[in-house]
Amino acid sequence: MVETRTDPSAGSGIWSLRRLPEMDEAQFSQWRTLLEHRTGMTLTVERKSFLETNLGIRMREIGCNSYQAYYEKVVSGPEAIAEWSILVDRLTVQETRFLRDPDAFRLVSDYILTRPREALKKRPLEAWSVGCSTGEEAYTLAMLLNESMTKLELPPLFGVTGSDISKPAIEKAQRGLFSARKLITMDEELKNRYFRPAERNTVEIVESIRQRVCFTRLNVLELNHAPMHGMNIIFCQNLLIYFRRWRRREIVKRLAERLAPGGLLVLGQGELTDWQPPCLQRVPSENVLAWIRRQSDEE
Template sequence: MAQMHNQLSAAEGTWALRRLPDMDEAQFNQWQTLLEHRTGMTLTADRRSFLETNLGIRMREIGCSSYQAYYEKIVSGPDAIREWATLVDRLTVQETRFFRDADAFRLVADYVLTRPREQLRKRALEAWSVGCSTGEEPYTLAMILNECMNQLALQPLFGVTGSDISQPAIEKARLGQYSARKLLGMDEDLKARYFRPAERNTVEIVNSIRERVCFARLNVMDLGKAPMHGMNIIFCQNLLIYFRRWRRRDIVKRLAERLAPGGLLVLGQGELTDWQPPGLQRVPPEHVLAWIKRQPDEE
């Protein structure tokens, strides 16, 4: 019996080390179609090796020996929903850091500092980070809004929502703990104000900022059902690059619907070209791609 167990273990070990066969055209198209149908994300042909690598890693983890068997597990297996969530987390790029796009965050600060003070005193500012990954972006927005409120000598009346398709990313974001590498290049005063030492050589966001930020799992394909409305600031960077041009426009239209009149929409540079979203007015700085939603009497 022990000998048989050892033989089985050896066989499993051999399979785990064996390279999977290359994905053929039909298999790649099948996965490509599934991803686009469920998430809207488009995997171009030059990213086939990226897909093969990430599928292969997961297939080895669960002992699945062919792309077709794994596809069937994802589509109709008993644990299909959970397995799909795990795979989506692997396929979405989550490399981000605090204050990643300094120009864009400077624009957000300028926008807040030029709002009528009476407006900021009476109504909470609502910001939304779309495709927030592990939370660096929404926490950065919260820090900026807090700095602006301090500068204006106002109570910190604001809230930030972060949304992402990846449940594991959302769970990391809620935890609010990060390696020191994520803070590279960040102003030392801001580090001291908004972070404190945590376990295992990490740092964590201070409670005064964490309590201003909430997180929700959301697929941008389902923006029509999103509960976010009347947002003052919507920040959506490094997300639209994964979608076809026509779908990018559809997503931006949906986001614009969720802006309050006079609200600010910030995208990543180059993510939307040669198109003017209806009802929005381009913000002048050339190095930031952003729009203000027109007031009803400006339509």
């Protein structure tokens, strides 16, 4: 997309019609270090073009014509906090949809259906979608919990929390409006039960499900400050792939601490290999990477 915004500092001319110079290695290293320090996410050299593209789009929007000038704006400018918030949204929000991983969600359903009925009657089920993006995963969990409680002929005693580092993503999730393409993996019965037509060819989550889901902004580097505790289900898929191996282990340790005894932790396939998290027991499955927290805190 070509923009015709004028750079106020350039006098005249439409600088944004020109191609930005290629980012040199020092600049790439500087941006990569900043992103890892603040979010924990690591950009490989192969994703340099991804960084250039997303920085370039934002720089054109605000009339900034050098990577260094934009870096200084993000780090120490008068609107640094707001600008960083916008940029991190561009760099971290990923494409998602409802029921993205059917095998993982089936495992969640089986987990609920095999819980002791008395326990489900006494205490509400609490689920947490970590890195929830625009909310599809969190709402999917709420639908599955509702379906499972219905099958068990129990009242819908459950709640779901979705967390993400991106403020714009969280705000969109809270609205509960989605394009129809987000529902392509759902069968018609579920669509009709949990969605209603809305404005501009979108659909919205029914109120009974929206009331069960809340969203909050959270950086996974700050899990030690997270208020979530005693969770029955923690769902964290397609997030750890952006972190270094040692940091993945640290994040999983923190998540495990927030599970209730007997709670379920679900990750994405291949996101954690050759390591057994403390106090967790692997769920035997060929298609899903998941653990159960042991009833005893002994490791």
